[in-house]
Amino acid sequence: MLKNDPLANVLFVDLGKKRFYVERREDLFSQYIGGAGVAIRLLDELCPQGCDPLSADNPIIFAVGPATGLFPLASKTIAMFKSPHTGNLGESHCGGRSAVAIRMAGFGAIVIRGASSLPVYLAIHDGQVHFRDASTLWGMGSSITPGRIIRTVESGAGLRTIMRIGVAGERLIPYACVTTETYRHFGRLGLGAVFGSKKLKAIAISGRRSLPVADNRQYRRLYDEIHRAAVDSPVMKKYHDLGTPENVLPLNALGGLPTRNLQAARFEGAEGISGESMAEHYLGRRLACSHCPVACIHIAALREPHPKEPYFYKTSMIAYDYEPTYALGSMLGIGDPVGMLKLMDRVEAVGLDAMTTGVVLAWATEAQQRGLVGEAETAGLKLSFGQADTYIQAVDLIVKQPTEFYRYLAHGVDAAAQRYGGLDFALSMGRNEMPGYHTGPGAHLGFFVGARHSHLDNAGYSIDQNNLVHRLVPPGELIRMIVAEERWRQVLSSLVICFFARGIYQPQVVARVLQCSGFELSTDELQRVGTVIHQLKYRFKMREGFSVDQLRLPKRLFETPATVGGWDEAYLREALRCFREIILQQEAQ
Amino acid sequence: MAKIARLSVVDPDRCVGCQCCMFACARRYQPGLAVACIGVRSSGGMERGFTVVVCRACENPPCARVCPVDALVVRPGGGVRLNPALCIGCGHCRTACVLGAVFWDDEANKPAICIHCGTCAAYCPHDVLLLEQRETVHAEE
Ligand code: SF4
Ligand code: SF4
Ligand code: SF4
Numbered sequence: 001m002l003k004n005d006p007l008a009n010v011l012f013v014d015l016g017k018k019r020f021y022v023e024r025r026e027d028l029f030s031q032y033i034g035g036a037g038v039a040i041r042l043l044d045e046l047c048p049q050g051c052d053p054l055s056a057d058n059p060i061i062f063a064v065g066p067a068t069g070l071f072p073l074a075s076k077t078i079a080m081f082k083s084p085h086t087g088n089l090g091e092s093h094c095g096g097r098s099a100v101a102i103r104m105a106g107f108g109a110i111v112i113r114g115a116s117s118l119p120v121y122l123a124i125h126d127g128q129v130h131f132r133d134a135s136t137l138w139g140m141g142s143s144i145t146p147g148r149i150i151r152t153v154e155s156g157a158g159l160r161t162i163m164r165i166g167v168a169g170e171r172l173i174p175y176a177c178v179t180t181e182t183y184r185h186f187g188r189l190g191l192g193a194v195f196g197s198k199k200l201k202a203i204a205i206s207g208r209r210s211l212p213v214a215d216n217r218q219y220r221r222l223y224d225e226i227h228r229a230a231v232d233s234p235v236m237k238k239y240h241d242l243g244t245p246e247n248v249l250p251l252n253a254l255g256g257l258p259t260r261n262l263q264a265a266r267f268e269g270a271e272g273i274s275g276e277s278m279a280e281h282y283l284g285r286r287l288a289c290s291h292c293p294v295a296c297i298h299i300a301a302l303r304e305p306h307p308k309e310p311y312f313y314k315t316s317m318i319a320y321d322y323e324p325t326y327a328l329g330s331m332l333g334i335g336d337p338v339g340m341l342k343l344m345d346r347v348e349a350v351g352l353d354a355m356t357t358g359v360v361l362a363w364a365t366e367a368q369q370r371g372l373v374g375e376a377e378t379a380g381l382k383l384s385f386g387q388a389d390t391y392i393q394a395v396d397l398i399v400k401q402p403t404e405f406y407r408y409l410a411h412g413v414d415a416a417a418q419r420y421g422g423l424d425f426a427l428s429m430g431r432n433e434m435p436g437y438h439t440g441p442g443a444h445l446g447f448f449v450g451a452r453h454s455h456l457d458n459a460g461y462s463i464d465q466n467n468l469v470h471r472l473v474p475p476g477e478l479i480r481m482i483v484a485e486e487r488w489r490q491v492l493s494s495l496v497i498c499f500f501a502r503g504i505y506q507p508q509v510v511a512r513v514l515q516c517s518g519f520e521l522s523t524d525e526l527q528r529v530g531t532v533i534h535q536l537k538y539r540f541k542m543r544e545g546f547s548v549d550q551l552r553l554p555k556r557l558f559e560t561p562a563t564v565g566g567w568d569e570a571y572l573r574e575a576l577r578c579f580r581e582i583i584l585q586q587e588a589q
Numbered sequence: 590m591a592k593i594a595r596l597s598v599v600d601p602d603r604c605v606g607c608q609c610c611m612f613a614c615a616r617r618y619q620p621g622l623a624v625a626c627i628g629v630r631s632s633g634g635m636e637r638g639f640t641v642v643v644c645r646a647c648e649n650p651p652c653a654r655v656c657p658v659d660a661l662v663v664r665p666g667g668g669v670r671l672n673p674a675l676c677i678g679c680g681h682c683r684t685a686c687v688l689g690a691v692f693w694d695d696e697a698n699k700p701a702i703c704i705h706c707g708t709c710a711a712y713c714p715h716d717v718l719l720l721e722q723r724e725t726v727h728a729e730e
Contacts, residue, residue: 070620072609100608104622148634158630159622181635210621210696220616227609231714287635288607293714295605299636317636 001030002518004212007066007108010042013122013129015198016056016114020129022107029108033519034065036091037494037533038109039080043089044540046111053084053190054172054197056115063109064099065496066517068291069211071223072230073501074513075099075289078493083189084174084197085356085412086431088544089537091452092191095289096184098205099496101161105207112200121146121164121202123154134201138170142349143179146202156206164202165192166351167399172196173410175356175433179348183287183297183319187353188432188454219516226513227293229504236294239500240286243298244322245275248330254465256439256563258326260333260385261362262427262556265438265563269335269386273325278337284317289498296500297321302341318345326436327358332365332391339388346392350399356412357398359433361391363413367422377405377420414552424555429453430546438557439464440564441475441571446482448551448572449579451537456499458486468564475575483534483582490533491526535586548580592722593666595646596705599719604629604639613712614703623696626703628689641717644668644690644703652682652691652700661702666723671702 001007008026013019025038032038039061051057060081067074077098083090102110105124112122119134137146143166150162161180168176169192176192177185186192195201213219230236238246251257252270259267271277275298284301288294299317306312318341328347329340347354365383367373375382379402381390401407408416413433417426427434429448435455437443446460447453455461460482467473467481488507489499495513497505505513507523514521521529558569608629615625627643646668653661653669660675661682678698683691692701707720 069612069622151634158628183635208622208625208695210615210619210623213620216620219620223616227712285636285638286605288605290606290608291612292607293609293712295607295715297605 001026001066002212002214005066005517006106006209006211007034007103007517009107010109010111011107011124011129013110013112014114015112015116015120015200018116018131022127025109029066030519032533033491033494033514033529034068034108035063035076035078035494035496036490037529039063039078039091040533040536040540042109042111043080043082044536046113047082049543051082053082053087053090054193056113056198058082058194058197060112060191060194060198061109062098062102064102065108065494066519067495067497067513068099069103070213070219070516071291071513072227073292073294073498073504074496075291076493076496076498077102078496079178079186079191081191081194082544084172084193085190086453086546088541088546089452090189090191090194091537092186092188093493094178094180094184094186095292095498096161096181097290098161098163098180098184100290101159101205101207103211104159104209105205106209112198115197116199119199119201121150121200121204124203124205125154125156125207137201139167141167143167143351144182144349147179147182150202150204154204156204159208160204160206162202162204165195165200166349168351169193169196171399173352173399175353175412176351177353179351183299184289185353188355189452190353192351213516214518215516222512222516226504226509230293230501233504235500235503239296240294242275242279243286243296243320245273245278245298245320245325247322248274248325249276251437251439254439254563255561256437256443256461256464257330258427258434258436258438259330261331261366261425262434262438262560263366265560267330267333267335269333270330272335272337273329273340278320282337282341292498294500300341302338302345316341316345318348320344323436324354324358327355328391331358331362331436332388333385334388334391335386336388343388343391343395346395350395352395352398355435356433357395359427360398360409360413360416361394363416363422363426364394364409366425367416367420370422372421373405377403379403379406423552427554427556430551437461437464438560438562440468440562441567441575442468442478442482442564444557445479445572445575448576449479449482449548450486451534451541456489458482458489459499464564472564472566475571476578479575479578479582483579487527487530487534490530490537494529494533531586538583539587548576548583551576592724593664594705594707595667595721595723596643596703596707596710597719597721598641598643598717600717601641602638603715604641604717605715606631606635606639607714609712609714610641610709610718614709617706617708624694624701626692626701627709628692642689643709644705645688646705646723651685655681655685657681668705669702670704671700673697673699676700
């Protein structure tokens with residue numbers, strides 16, 4: 001890496017002592033590039049084995065990469081922490097302004113340790129960390145308001161990120177999210193609760209600096225190549241036009257859209273919540289992450305009349321993406337876009353992960369319908385698929401937890417189903433609730449074995465749709481495809497390239513991008529770095545008690561036909577066995 | 590009648606806040622953002638859209654008038670050019686521009702002044718910016 005690149009600066013913040021310092025860690029960045037690679041090394045170094053994820057000991061690590069601020073679409077921040085939801089690796093990615101702001105502030109990584117006794121927020125400008133009192137912001141009903149307030153009192157307009165939590169995070173709900181720029185999230189695995197446990201309400205970061213490159217002419221030439229590819233690519237156009245919800249109709253047609261707690265994989269109401277219909281009737285604005293020409297973020301404008309006063313309207317701006325559309329739409333049998341948007345708005349306001357919330361509510365509905373719980377447990381609610389208003393109330397109750405039932409729901413479907421029964425239709429994998437793909441064994445395996453239990457770890461769903469629909473391969477072969485893709489994605493998420501741009505950032509291009517920042521790595525060496533990072537993540541998971549053998553395979557996955565047929569529980573078990581072998585072999589080397 | 594190039598924000602409603610223009614402007618000299626002469630910020634929350642701030646090439650620019658060392662030279666047809674050798678980094682020009690279009694390069698402690706080259710417009714993927722040819726009245730006088 002280049003000697004004068006601020007990337008190697010790691011900012012350490014201690015919330016207990018209210019102190020900070022910067023350390024140069026070229027050792028880490030030159031070997032592990034940045035992003036996921038550097039974050040897992042720091043987590044391994046700083047997170048004590050077996051620590052309580054909601055204690056002061058659990059560090060929060062944010063990391064960006066060398067391409068951030070230099071090239072388009074290198075705009076993700078990688079967060080790592082020990083997850084309060086799964087008890088092992090917590091890794092979450094978020095765009096917005098976060099990555100570019102951290103890089104422009106002059107850091108490659110930020111480590112937050114300790115816990116404050118009073119609510120605080122951090123303002124990071126000009127190389128200084130200010131610890132500001134957040135008592136007034138604590139407990140606010142909507143996570144949007146603290147963002148508004150911080151926006152007016154802090155500097156750096158147009159150049160900053162403001163990360164914050166809602167009441168869900170304050171109340172330590174293990175699937176609370178952290179929101180940036182109102183519409184982007186570190187959604188999964190409970191970073192919001194880790195913030196909450198540290199009494200950390202928000203972080204504002206800004207900066208405006210220059211970055212070094214090895215050879216300016218070469219850099220500009222490569223920039224133009226990538227920029228043109230991004231602007232001209234049909235995939236990118238697709239995401240710009242309709243956004244990720246453009247997947248709703250194709251997935252539904254393929255019979256891969258989880259519906260009503262996966263009792264079906266086709267949804268008769270898909271049309272109403274499709275990307276096409278949402279764009280036509282509600283799309284109010286499109287936004288981009290910093291340094292991204294694509295602009296896939298879609299915001300709906302929902303105009304509603306006041307319930308009592310005539311000619312009085314309010315317009316809410318609500319972000320919709322594919323995953324929330326699945327989780328808070330089809331999975332709950334909601335085909336009415338207005339109901340879905342209002343539910344999304346509520347989930348956004350309290351600061352919960354939309355995907356887990358949807359799956360939890362879907363399980364609760366089926367549990368109530370089957371008589372596992374009654375109205376005494378649900379505090380009088382009659383949960384029923386399609387009823388958005390009831391779900392909005394249920395979201396509030398998950399936060400307030402008036403009964404034991406909601407306390408369990410606030411811990412996810414595994415905890416709730418272990419207490420009340422219904423494990424067969426409790427749709428979580430490795431304790432993280434399922435994503436919106438019932439395309440086949442690739443999707444589910446990818447999620448089971450993905451190092452952070454994200455459908456984006458290895459895109460098993462895309463293997464289903466592109467390969468397995470034509471021919472189902474033996475389980476061992478499928479798992480090898482999944483692992484190979486996941487290893488390569490460690491490289492992308494170490495440069496912090498948005499996965500939507502993976503078609504542009506092929507290994508050759510990545511090697512040239514890194515050259516601009518003084519990294520001389522061949523494509524073979526890159527693959528090796530990816531393998532090592534993947535291995536480090538798994539080592540951390542195992543260290544914290546993750547075991548492939550103990551994965552619970554919900555029966556529902558095999559009961560409802562998926563896009564790809566011809567596989568069963570034995571197929572998945574065999575694939576998992578092969579996976580374990582790969583991991584063991586890797587460790588033996 | 591002479592023509593002069595002038596950057597114009599033709600359709601801010603189409604702006605998605607991607608900042609590609611800012612990075613493109615800075616890239617002409619130094620990657621990053623330190624020397625960018627254009628700024629994009631939300632109009633009070635991203636849901637309200639964006640404000641694109643850039644020099645509008647005033648014909649009688651206040652920034653040049655307040656410069657104590659004449660480091661800002663009025664361009665024929667409007668706008669200014671910076672003579673960095675003269676500039677003492679006092680920052681008066683920054684305060685004088687009500688648009689906030691005089692950006693500040695902290696690393697050099699000098700203003701970052703738009704030269705209406707149109708590079709940013711070439712990298713704006715959403716047709717927000719346009720380099721126009723404006724007819725000038727004063728140039729030929
Ligand atoms: S910087 Fe401001 S005052 Fe100076 S010419 Fe441009 S718009 Fe006018
Ligand atoms: S016209 Fe040229 S100098 Fe002015 S903002 Fe655009 S790129 Fe920068
Ligand atoms: S490049 Fe265009 S769309 Fe992007 S921020 Fe600049 S003006 Fe807006």
